[in-house]
Amino acid sequence: MCGICGYYNGSSGEPASQAIIEHMTQLIHHRGPDDTGYHLDGPLGLGFARLSIIDLEGGHQPMCNETGEIWLVFNGEIWNYQELRKELIEKGHRFSTSSDSETIIHAYEEYGLDCFTRLHGMFGLVLWDAPRKRLLLARDRAGKKPLYYTHVNGTLVFGSEIKALLAHPGVKREPDIQAMADFLSVRYVPGPETLFANIYKVQPGHWLLYEHDTLQENCYWDYQFGKIEQQAEEDYIQGIRAHIWRAVEERMMADVPVGAMLSGGVDSSIITGIMSKLTNQKVKTFAVGFDHPDYSELPYARLVARHFGTDHHELVVKSSDMTQYWPLLTWHRDEPVSEPSDLGVYLISRLARQYVKVVLSGEGGDELFAGYPKYVVDWIAQYYHILPRVVRDNVIQQLLDRLPYSMRKLKNTARTLSQPAPQRWMSWFGIFNGPMKNELLSKHVLSSINMDAARAFQRWLSKNPQRDDLSAMLYLDTRIWLPDNLLMKGDKMTMAASLESRIPLLDYHLMEYAASIPSHNKIKPFRAKYLLKKAFTDFLPHPILTRKKMGFNVPTGIWFRGGQRNLITQLLLSDRLCSRGYFNEEFIARMLREHLEGRTNYQAQLFTLASLELWFRIFIDSPKLEKPELSVEELLAEDQKVAVSLS
Template sequence: MCGIVGKINFDKNKKIDGLELKRMTDSLIHRGPDDEGQYIDGNVGLGFRRLSIIDLKSGHQPLSDITNNYWITFNGEIYNFLELKIELVKKGYKFRTNSDTEVIVNLFIEYKEKCVDYLRGMFAFVIWNFQKKELFGARDRFGIKPFHYYIDNDKFVWGSEIKSITVSDNIKKEISIEALDSYFAYGYIQREKSIFTQIKKLLPGHYFYLKPSEEKKLTIKQYWQINFEPDYSKTIEYWKDAIYQSLNESVKMRMISDVPLGAFLSGGIDSSIVVALMSQNSTNRIKTFSIGFNEEKFSELKFARQVAEMYNTEHHELIVEPESIELLPKLVKAYDEPFADSSAIPTYYVSKFAREYVTVSLSGDGGDELFAGYNSYSKMIALSKSRINNKFIFGTLNKIIPDYLYGKGLSYYLSKDKNNIGAYFCSWKDYERKKIFNSHIKSNLILYAENIKLDLLKNLHSDFISRMQQLDMQTYMVDDILTKVDRASMMNSLEARVPILDHQFAELSFKIPSEYKINGGNKKYILKETFKDILPKEVLSHKKTGFAVPLDNWFKTDLKDYIYENLNNSSYLYEFLNSKYVHKLLENHQKGVRDYGQQIWSLLFLNEWLKQNN
């Protein structure tokens, strides 16, 4: 796992400044503390920071093919690189290292942009063609690894994190109002947008070409897409066997490492399955790491312990306390833009904790999206089947009901198109965002966040629950879950691997009919059926908790003074927000009128981000 950066000046006479490139790589030292490197070809510069995982001695980057014509920087892991290397050797390719990086560069020489079709793993990389003066770049299918870029009339700049771009020279940092609205709506910034108008994300499953000498044009194309095509000809026994074999293979592939390896164990179904399969594929005890809270309803530690005991893992636990709020400035610096998922706190701590023992950790991320495990899916199904169709009446009712009363949210959902209801599951609903923004911001906001998801849903034509799953994979999973895990783990120089998001396993799941995923209200039905014999019964049956943080309680007790000190008189926040609305929200939370814990966290995070980026 590593950090990559780079810059191309469109004026070929404007040489790359090596000190500037080093400033960019230095900003990513947490992603790669073991090594660094640069390659400069006049107006083109590639930079790299390395966390050594495989081929510890000869994996230095930037790396070239044997002709020194193709130069690559690569962040990620390719799990099938050895078999790809064998095929390339048969074709006459020669290798100087044992790294997956050299396999990618030779694969590109052989297949050009089609090289990505052969890669099984997580990746973000660029390849510079010295002779053609052409840049190629790609990002993995689900966006496990990040890739950000900036382009204007003078230059193209890229990096693993936004901070590696903003430390470059002459970068415009105009705040995007649409991105801010997305942040309040969902807690994250969607799709290709970032908090800065001119900094973008390369979407998952996409590659690009850039030839600086030809009109400075960036050409982006999609090479892979999520495609739900349920196969009703197969029996449930067939699917169970296929799931077991495919996921077992994926886990086994991700256990290849030249450094110590372990697993996050939350006590939920997905991480428990991963740990069970790791144990079955290892002769050594698996190191497992769990995080909990003193507030019992938020903690799944007892279920994690059951799995740890069942497989005799080398188990480690840590309790997260309210004092964890002191981590906020560090989190803001790590995420580079507003990010309101409070589970970033325990994710950081479990990563930090694990890094004391291992360099690589497997996680269970992706299971809820692939097998419809979120509680929200049950609510969406209920709303979609509702016989109440008078959107006008419920729209009118929603305007009348005060924000803090229960029933406000239900009337809101019933006023929307139930076939696209997933777009409206928001942290701050549109009527709240119209009040939270001050008049200046509201007057400049043209496209509301829900429209981005609605546009995605227009092009999805599978059954209802598959459409909601795909929407989550293309937004929430990549822009929240995977972003959270990448930044939290990389803050601690820890590589996180996600076997459930192996694309071959995912493609198998797309063929499984929805009725096997949610069966009579039983979410992840077929996943539970597949692995019920290798997991404790309570792990399979207990109510889903997730990685929620007890913000409601913290903000009413230990952190009450903290939120008032930071939010009441912020000189930064109210350049964008309505101070009266914020003060009223804080008051209602303390009175217990409604749980505004998540909203308060989003305000605290934004306030700190504005402070750091003022």
């Protein structure tokens, strides 16, 4: 796990600057504090920050082949590198290291652009083919590792994090207003866009080729949910167990200590249990909770730790931690902190880094095996449409109107059942959509954007239609929600602590296998994640299998009404936010007032707006790119000092 960056003056041919490459690399030093490397070749410059995991002595990068013609910077791990290495040696390739990185170089020499289909791993990488003057960027199938780029005046600039690109003098720091509107809808920016104008993500399972001043994109991997092959349920159960066991075993490969992130949910508990069976040593596990009992999963994590005999470590996050680290998390994210759970991931990663260098985590199980409540609710939609219109519009809607405020999520979800699928799904987990978005955004912004935030969903489905609604939801969640939000959070927050995170449940063989299981086998009436739970019924403690799904919730709504009351008020009603001209100030003030008075719960909306404002202050307003050391209170105090001095 590392950080990579660089640029190529493909149009002008102007020599790359050592100083620029060093600055770009320095900004992502946290991703790889063990070693630093550079390579300049005329108009090309490559930078590398290494976190040593495999071949600690011989894995220095940038790395080249025997002739010095093919160069690589690579962030990630290749699980099948030993098999590939053997295959390539038999074809006459000579290796000088034992690292997985060198395997990529020889695979490119042997197979050209088809080499990526042979790589089984997680990666963001850049290859420089000097004889062809060809630059190649690629990202793993699931999008576990990030890779950004921009093409400015014939120069291609790239890196593991956006801040590295911003260090290049030709890259402007400007917000993308359309991307901002999309962020307000879903709390992340669907790829390939980012919140920065003209800066893009390499899409999962894609490569980019920059040659002869032309940028070409290609999708080398995609997959289909909801195939029609039917097997016995027991066959699926055995297949799931075998794939997950293999995936965990592969990801325990390392020359450094490996631990596990343990939430106490089904997915992380399965991974922890398998790890404990594959080693004679106690697995080190790490869990995080919050200073409010209704938001803490620590009792479940402790239960799993006792069941499998792990060496367990945990911490409790407080309201003051959020205000202290919020600016720093924003800097590491490169985009607004999409969810408060980033804080928990960051702090538990810092704790874990004191004991291990690699952790396994449980992302992906819900998206492959239908674990979220929304999948069950959408299953009900097929029956809702059978009802006569008069029953739907009169009887059911009148009943919904009488539901208490405590059942608002059910009420809002049920109201959308008659909408077309992509819009229905968007409204379920959206933050600002429909009337709220119209009220929030200024007339100037509304006149310049596309209000349909579901168009990213439709774009993916138009390329790869799925067999049924559940399959479409699962497909979209693996192609957009995971890489653009959850995996981004996991990568940025763990790498902020110089910790490598591996994700067994997003092994692409497992993804393809899960996708081949028909939808009616994955979900049963009011029973989410049916097959996965059944596959490990005899393996996990019973309370873990039967507990209500909690998610990684953070008590921000409570914090905003308590110790963070003044902070959130100052931030959202600040002159600086108002001066941007993007929002309706009266609507924000009304929403804030109603939340603070306890009349409704706008914690997600308030957090999203506050996160966006902090992003503007750190990346757009400030001329510097340095890591912020101030808390939110200290940032606001600095504002007040400036205001006083100006007056």
